[in-house]
Amino acid sequence: MEFVEATSALTARLAAGNDDLAAAGAICLAVEAWKHLAGEDTAWDRFGLEILNVRSTFYTHYDDVVVDTTVPTTASTHIRDAVRELVSQLARYHDHRALDADSALSERLDHDAAAQQLRRAVAALA
Template sequence: MDYIEATKEVCAGSADAWDDTTAAGAVQLAIEAWKRLSGTDLAWDQFGLEMLDIRARLYADHDDVVVDAAAPARDDVETRHAVATLVEHLARYHEYLAASGRDDLARRLDHDAAAQQLRRAAAALA
């Protein structure tokens, strides 16, 4: 499956229907784009730093998640849009978790902060 198709497939479900494995897959897809495209524009470096921090803080327990998709072929409008859309879905997932009341206050604040951080990452690609 190519990269754009993979991002669309992950985004097909609404963010409030995601689980941690789907979210970890989205993080992995976003990081793969950064790995492949960093160096072409400083925006990718800013994006990558945000995504690596999110992975380390919230998805360290999901190192075994693998996404079977080709790396993005080039840094173009379509790729940036796909990555930004993916990250926006991930931000909505974290907003949902922050508002759901399932976790304690500290964890809900982590999710809220993650949503804001993910939006900064997506904005870096605009």
């Protein structure tokens, strides 16, 4: 599957509902984009700092999640837009989790912080 196609599929899954596996896949693709595009543009470096922090807080137990896709090799506008949309949707996922009244306050605050970090990551690519 092509990278942009994979980001679109995961964006749609996240938009459809509370999908923890899609969220893990989204963080996986975001990290892959950062790993392959950092250095070309400092925006990707700033993006990566935010993404890595969210990954270390929420996604370490999903290390075995792999999205079978090509890797981006150049930072085209099309790839940047796809990654921004994916991470924006992931931020909305964490916003939703932050409002879950069945979760402990500390967990809700962690999700709120993650959503803010993800929005900063998106802003770095704007």
